[in-house]
Amino acid sequence: MEKSKRQHLELCLTLHRAVASGGGNSCFSPYSVASALGLVSRAARGKAADELISLLAGSDDELTRQAELLLGASTLREDRGREKPVLAVSNTLWAWDQLPLNDEFQDELAGWPGGRVKSAPFVSDPEQARQVINADVAEITRNLIPELLEPGTIAPDAVASLVNALYLKAGWIHPFPEDRTEREDFHSTGGTRRALTMRQSEIFPYAARDGWQVVVLPGAGGTEAVILLPGGDLAEAEAGLDAATLARLLQEPHRTQVHLSMPKFDVDVRSLLTERLRELGVSEIFSPDADFTPLTPDPRLCVQDVVHQAVLRVGEQGFEGAAATAVTFRAVSMIIAEPVTVEVNRPFLLLVRHAETGVVYFFSRIVDP
Structure with a gap:
């Protein structure tokens, strides 16, 4: 398997x-x-x-x-x-x-x-x-x-x-409070723009390795969304992302208090x-x-x-x-560590997948939310 x-x-x-x-x-x-x-x-x-x-x-x-x-x-x-x-x-x-x-x-x-x-x-x-x-x-x-x-x-x-x-x-297992959504800066190659940004503090599976931060947002029915936020330029990070690295990133997260902000899109x-x-x-x-x-x-x-x-x-x-x-x-002819802060305020990848099988329903790159 x-x-x-x-x-x-x-x-x-x-x-x-x-x-x-x-x-x-x-x-x-x-x-x-x-x-x-x-x-x-x-x-x-x-x-x-x-x-x-x-x-x-x-x-x-x-x-x-x-x-x-x-x-x-x-x-x-x-x-x-x-x-x-x-x-x-x-x-x-x-x-x-x-x-x-x-x-x-x-x-x-x-x-x-x-x-x-x-x-x-x-x-x-x-x-x-x-x-x-x-x-x-x-x-x-x-x-x-x-x-x-x-x-x-x-x-x-x-x-x-x-x-x-x-x-x-x-739905999310841990919904974002709607009253905390505000327009905040999102930094992209085309410049900085204001994007509707959701915020919450919750215990999520989290990892930081190989130049990426990973946050897993559990969804109902055994679904999940996986944020892959590079430390630097997304295009450069993507170039070095192979299946072995991606598999490691998806296996690495452990439960951590996360102060998360990310754009609606x-x-x-x-x-x-x-x-x-x-x-x-x-x-x-x-x-x-x-x-x-x-x-x-x-x-x-x-x-x-x-x-x-x-x-x-x-x-x-x-x-x-x-x-x-x-x-x-x-x-033809016819386990909980110190809180971390993740600000998804620059281009990132997001995978929506079936948690048990790992099958990816959607693979998206967000450069301009």
Whole structure:
């Protein structure tokens, strides 16, 4: 299990570097991307599958263990006396009704959280297919993502789309007092600005090592948010952050009295992953030579685009997030120490994750809250 958790962190950092290369705010869901691409790998054969397996897990056996890890993070426990957290997940294959589908793949899909097959009029009315998919994603994500697929993204030769959608809402075990929230300085590369900043003093898991301060904010249902605050410039600290270091940071915190201040924030980031995946060595799925015969006996399919969107809101009472990933296929021819003070008043990373499995629901960089 520890190896699988380390592999998951490797994927988190690889994707973070790919989608956050611009230097500003970023946010994506490793859970959503890994789910969608994991299903695509099961729909593929040969080089197309091998490239995805290499990115996601390194081996087919490890990919199976990664899928089990994601499954373990698909349910949350109920904490007696606390508001029940909400976690909704769907993995949907939207298919043209004349595209033949293999029973084996449909059985595979049924074993994933929210796995299902639904029909959409790709060939006869691509715009209607787009609207149908968007409406379903909007429902799963409580309308945080009302339009995952923008106009024109479903091409006339599109015949299917694998879509993962995720919604997560949980309260803090220790909410921030709203009357202590004030505008305070947040120091970023673009200068200092005033940001709504929450404050509280509480016993939290805390660590300081390898040039980072780590604070773990427990959430309801076995969720948690992990603040990773570098001692210096975030970009320089990120460059030296590998999976081994991140694993150490996540294992190190011990209960400490923490005087914590951190900004409220609301980020909404769309990522076009097609070119990012090519840069990471996943190119065969976009080729006319791709083999998707495990999905359909029709051999003339390849991936057109991979689109991802993530929304994350963090406030005094807790956090709310949504993410969706769409992979669209087209026809080829057809213990308590001294108190510490943590002032999150400069760029930082924040991970929202499932505490037991370590699966990261959201991986965000906050440069401008």
